[in-house]
Amino acid sequence: MQKLIKDLIQKNNTKILLIVLDGLGGLPVNGKTELDIANKPNLDALAIQSACGLHIPVAMGVTPGSGPGHLSLFGYDPIEWQIGRGVLEALGLGVELKKTDVAIRANYATIEDGIIKDRRAGRIPTNESRKITERLQEKIRKIDDAEIIFALGMEHRFAIVLRFPEPLPQGSASIKDTDPQKEGKPSINITPETPHAERVARIAERLISSISEAIKNDPRANFILLRGFSQVPDIPHFEETYGLRSLCIATYPMYRGLARLIGMDAPAIKGDIKEEIDLLKKSYNDYDFFFLHVKKIDSYGEDGNFEGKASKIGEFDKLLPEILSLNPDVLAITGDHSTPSVLKSHSWHPVPLLLKSPYVLGGTCKAFTERECIKGELGIFLTVNLMPLALANAGRLKKFGA
Amino acid sequence: MQKLIKDLIQKNNTKILLIVLDGLGGLPVNGKTELDIANKPNLDALAIQSACGLHIPVAMGVTPGSGPGHLSLFGYDPIEWQIGRGVLEALGLGVELKKTDVAIRANYATIEDGIIKDRRAGRIPTNESRKITERLQEKIRKIDDAEIIFALGMEHRFAIVLRFPEPLPQGSASIKDTDPQKEGKPSINITPETPHAERVARIAERLISSISEAIKNDPRANFILLRGFSQVPDIPHFEETYGLRSLCIATYPMYRGLARLIGMDAPAIKGDIKEEIDLLKKSYNDYDFFFLHVKKIDSYGEDGNFEGKASKIGEFDKLLPEILSLNPDVLAITGDHSTPSVLKSHSWHPVPLLLKSPYVLGGTCKAFTERECIKGELGIFLTVNLMPLALANAGRLKKFGA
Numbered sequence: 001m002q003k004l005i006k007d008l009i010q011k012n013n014t015k016i017l018l019i020v021l022d023g024l025g026g027l028p029v030n031g032k033t034e035l036d037i038a039n040k041p042n043l044d045a046l047a048i049q050s051a052c053g054l055h056i057p058v059a060m061g062v063t064p065g066s067g068p069g070h071l072s073l074f075g076y077d078p079i080e081w082q083i084g085r086g087v088l089e090a091l092g093l094g095v096e097l098k099k100t101d102v103a104i105r106a107n108y109a110t111i112e113d114g115i116i117k118d119r120r121a122g123r124i125p126t127n128e129s130r131k132i133t134e135r136l137q138e139k140i141r142k143i144d145d146a147e148i149i150f151a152l153g154m155e156h157r158f159a160i161v162l163r164f165p166e167p168l169p170q171g172s173a174s175i176k177d178t179d180p181q182k183e184g185k186p187s188i189n190i191t192p193e194t195p196h197a198e199r200v201a202r203i204a205e206r207l208i209s210s211i212s213e214a215i216k217n218d219p220r221a222n223f224i225l226l227r228g229f230s231q232v233p234d235i236p237h238f239e240e241t242y243g244l245r246s247l248c249i250a251t252y253p254m255y256r257g258l259a260r261l262i263g264m265d266a267p268a269i270k271g272d273i274k275e276e277i278d279l280l281k282k283s284y285n286d287y288d289f290f291f292l293h294v295k296k297i298d299s300y301g302e303d304g305n306f307e308g309k310a311s312k313i314g315e316f317d318k319l320l321p322e323i324l325s326l327n328p329d330v331l332a333i334t335g336d337h338s339t340p341s342v343l344k345s346h347s348w349h350p351v352p353l354l355l356k357s358p359y360v361l362g363g364t365c366k367a368f369t370e371r372e373c374i375k376g377e378l379g380i381f382l383t384v385n386l387m388p389l390a391l392a393n394a395g396r397l398k399k400f401g402a
Numbered sequence: 403m404q405k406l407i408k409d410l411i412q413k414n415n416t417k418i419l420l421i422v423l424d425g426l427g428g429l430p431v432n433g434k435t436e437l438d439i440a441n442k443p444n445l446d447a448l449a450i451q452s453a454c455g456l457h458i459p460v461a462m463g464v465t466p467g468s469g470p471g472h473l474s475l476f477g478y479d480p481i482e483w484q485i486g487r488g489v490l491e492a493l494g495l496g497v498e499l500k501k502t503d504v505a506i507r508a509n510y511a512t513i514e515d516g517i518i519k520d521r522r523a524g525r526i527p528t529n530e531s532r533k534i535t536e537r538l539q540e541k542i543r544k545i546d547d548a549e550i551i552f553a554l555g556m557e558h559r560f561a562i563v564l565r566f567p568e569p570l571p572q573g574s575a576s577i578k579d580t581d582p583q584k585e586g587k588p589s590i591n592i593t594p595e596t597p598h599a600e601r602v603a604r605i606a607e608r609l610i611s612s613i614s615e616a617i618k619n620d621p622r623a624n625f626i627l628l629r630g631f632s633q634v635p636d637i638p639h640f641e642e643t644y645g646l647r648s649l650c651i652a653t654y655p656m657y658r659g660l661a662r663l664i665g666m667d668a669p670a671i672k673g674d675i676k677e678e679i680d681l682l683k684k685s686y687n688d689y690d691f692f693f694l695h696v697k698k699i700d701s702y703g704e705d706g707n708f709e710g711k712a713s714k715i716g717e718f719d720k721l722l723p724e725i726l727s728l729n730p731d732v733l734a735i736t737g738d739h740s741t742p743s744v745l746k747s748h749s750w751h752p753v754p755l756l757l758k759s760p761y762v763l764g765g766t767c768k769a770f771t772e773r774e775c776i777k778g779e780l781g782i783f784l785t786v787n788l789m790p791l792a793l794a795n796a797g798r799l800k801k802f803g804a
Binding site: 068078347375380 | 406766778779780781789791792795801804
């Protein structure tokens with residue numbers, strides 16, 4: 001489908017703004033959802049004039065992680081393009097990954113006579129693990145031709161990136177986790193699952209022994225376990241595919257990292273929605289497509305904080321007029337997945353969406369809520385279809401066939 | 403997709419109950435459908451709290467048989483997994499098929515000088531054909547290494563199963579029907595359509611000549627015609643796929659047979675819905691998934707009995723509180739296809755569905771009818787997505803990707 005869309009692309013001067021309110025959709029408590037109780041007059045007014053609907057990130061019943069949730073918003077089939085756990089971890093820790101990288105989730109563990117006593121090294125405090133990790137980075141900079149990059153995490157967690165001089169063939173990171181998943185067992189030896197993975201496997205073995213040697217005297221963090229070996233996917237770039245110069249505006253590193261994987265510009269910013277809107281305004285003339293990510297709504301959902309989630313939606317609503325004053329040709333406001341407070345986690349529920357452009361029906365929904373969006377002109381559809389729809393509304397897709 | 407779902411399965415103690423009201427959906431007479439006029443306060447109350455929608459068993463415009471209708475409810479792509487006519491016939495006659503079987507639809511015919519005079523042997527009464535078939539079973543028990551099993555049908559109809567010592571390769575039952583479909587022609591010779599089918603073809607030839615020899619003096623049923631040669635498909639088991647211990651509760655043999663094909667337990671029971679509910683209660687602690695099949699609603703639809711179909715829906719409704727008292731974690735009530743009384747047959751129309759769990763929006767439908775279900779949060783979707791949705795609502799699917 002993305003190939004078909006690519007062939008239909010035509011350029012113009014329109015601006016598309018995709019606002020992702022992370023974890024937007026919810027479930028009712030006493031009959032009302034977070035969106036139902038949120039104070040959001042601007043979103044509601046917008047919904048009345050917009051094309052509304054709900055979208056399904058991966059498939060019915062399937063709860064998406066943030067990776068598949070965003071890739072499908074960007075028009076990439078999330079089943080075809082699976083981002084490895086190591087890659088996501090490294091992106092989340094702020095590493096700027098390159099196509100030549102293999103990324104690994106790592107954690108400190110306690111080993112005794114070859115047996116894992118504690119898979120999390122007693123959850124050592126972050127300031128302790130930071131010191132150990134910095135010491136390791138000083139000692140271990142290269143193994144063979146692979147540059148070794150350590151990325152600090154929280155407590156016992158960190159990431160390791162093996163940066164090669166050139167991209168490796170597909171399958172080069174097919175290596176089993178060394179984590180036995182249970183205490184009282186030895187760690188699993190590095191096991192390549194394809195012949196292509198031999199090169200990375202040899203380096204990983206030497207990496208483990210170098211690290212073990214360096215930290216063997218630490219009382220708790222005297223060993224490491226590795227999981228989620230993964231290559232940076234050779235994924236088509238957003239601009240090549242859609243002809244859109246694109247900017248990611250996100251305060252959390254993982255979302256910037258995901259956006260960079262598909263070639264978006266994603267400058268590091270700190271702060272909250274206000275700082276994001278500042279960057280949007282400042283950069284508005286320089287790009288065609290803007291992905292603006294609002295994290296906090298999801299965080300409150302994950303905490304099970306129903307009112308908190310609703311109030312974060314309200315906070316965004318207050319700032320919405322500032323965004324509207326830019327008058328983008330196409331404005332889509334939605335989430336990357338639902339995060340109902342009652343579930344305290346991502347969920348499989350379709351995500352509410354409003355899409356505003358001069359070329360919509362409108363007039364089908366009275367407010368921006370899950371139940372009103374069901375009445376919308378877009379129905380319930382797979383998320384991967386949102387990009388073509390936005391492009392069409394921006395006049396950026398030619399006719400298919402004569 | 404089923405492969406993706408299998409990878410996401412996690413087990414817990416939840417119970418899923420799927421109630422199939424066979425042939426549920428209908429069409430209006432004087433503006434109202436069978437569901438509109440049915441007296442069903444319990445179903446209506448449930449619909450208000452449930453996720454509602456409509457599902458399409460195979461594809462838009464395609465009327466499903468009972469095989470594809472049920473397979474898609476169980477999450478199997480009905481286009482990928484086609485159950486042969488011979489297999490369905492044998493299942494319907496109560497044969498417990500094994501993976502080593504080839505099943506054939508058979509009927510008695512009248513032949514004269516090598517020409518078929520009556521393709522149905524004058525529709526001989528069942529008590530006559532039963533005697534002939536029992537006599538055949540006594541005489542013919544084995545051909546080569548294939549055990550021969552006759553299954554009694556109605557009037558001129560019966561089924562024959564060839565049971566081999568081991569499963570045969572794919573394509574082994576690709577043999578043309580011997581029925582010329584018109585009187586006044588000879589029967590078609592056994593014709594294997596692939597080299598794999600030679601073995602079964604040779605046995606079928608010997609079977610026809612043994613049977614013809616045995617019945618040649620019967621005034622009407624002096625020959626047989628064979629159709630729908632088919633192998634039992636090597637279909638993934640339900641429990642392997644979903645991790646659910648599953649029980650089929652059905653009074654009709656064909657539905658039990660279909661369920662057994664995918665490895666469900668399906669004890670023979672007689673009676674009606676009450677006996678089915680008794681079995682459900684008695685077995686409730688021993689299984690995770692229950693498929694409860696209610697036949698009569700379809701039968702009245704097939705007879706074109708509009709009020710009769712509505713009253714059967716009402717009868718089920720009266721018993722619903724007993725089922726609800728079990729308090730299953732996920733309850734889905736739907737059909738395997740629509741059977742509008744005005745059509746007197748299965749139809750292509752989407753099938754109404756209600757799905758109750760603690761994790762639905764609800765509040766979108768006022769009753770359990772076709773028109774109200776259109777307003778539901780599930781929209782109109784392919785039936786094959788119902789199982790993932792039920793599993794998600796039961797907390798039995800992990801997150802996809804990080």
